[in-house]
Amino acid sequence: MLKVKELNVDYFGNHALQDIHIDIPLGHSIGIIGPNGAGKSTFLKALLGIIKKSSGTILVNDSPISQSKKDIAYVPQKSEVDLTFPITVRETILTGTYPKLKLFRRPGKMEKEHVERCMDMVQISDLADKQIGNLSGGQLQRVFIARALAQQADIFLLDEPFVGIDLMSEKIIVQLLKKLKKQGKTILVVHHDLHEVEEYFDKVIIFNKKLIAFGDITTTFTTENIKAAYGSSLGNIQIKGIGDNGHHD
């Protein structure tokens, strides 16, 4: 279980997340949705411990999440990565193996072979020697996913992985996430396109600074909850598979 208790995050006195209390069972694929500025990225960063919480406790199987750092892989938004850094695809993915290396060890044959397998899983082996600045959006996202795979993590946190990528890359990533879930991994994905939520995830977290709802897609991804989070910013959008009564068609 991933337990988040009384989580508050403020940026210069402005609440980004308020009193979040949520118990997330492990082994699920979970979409995190909410309007712009709802605190979705902040939530992932709080889990990772890369931003300062105002208050709160985050536990993985009843131990502080800081003890599970090596087992948590993070795929940031593309805008947060310095693409001018001179590094190839293969080298980037190899850095995914670093958290689990013993002290003062360099990646060896085993890690290097694993990197080749990770590239193969997202079909980027032919790009291995390219600089990361020379890739398309979809190729780049597959590199980040391969880097996360290289870490052999149990929990995957992905921030908007489908933004600005081609259809083929999206399909490859979706299939891979489904496979990881079948292997018992926990996957949390910040996602902004409401139409794909039902297809991609089995649970959903709906935020708007506060937690609006969390649970199975069938009971939680309802018009009522979505309207509670998005308010008028939702406009007249129709959610596929969900009727006006807030229940699935």
Ligand SMILES: Nc1ncnc2c1ncn2[C@@H]1O[C@H](COP(=O)(O)OP(=O)(O)OP(=O)(O)O)[C@@H](O)[C@H]1O
């Ligand atoms: N480093 C920061 N400094 C100050 N304010 C920040 C910082 N990062 C985020 N915020 C603010 O905190 C709030 C939540 O931001 P966050 O990026 O977590 O939202 P989000 O739901 O991921 O939004 P989006 O869908 O637009 O990416 C927003 O009001 C944002 O402007």
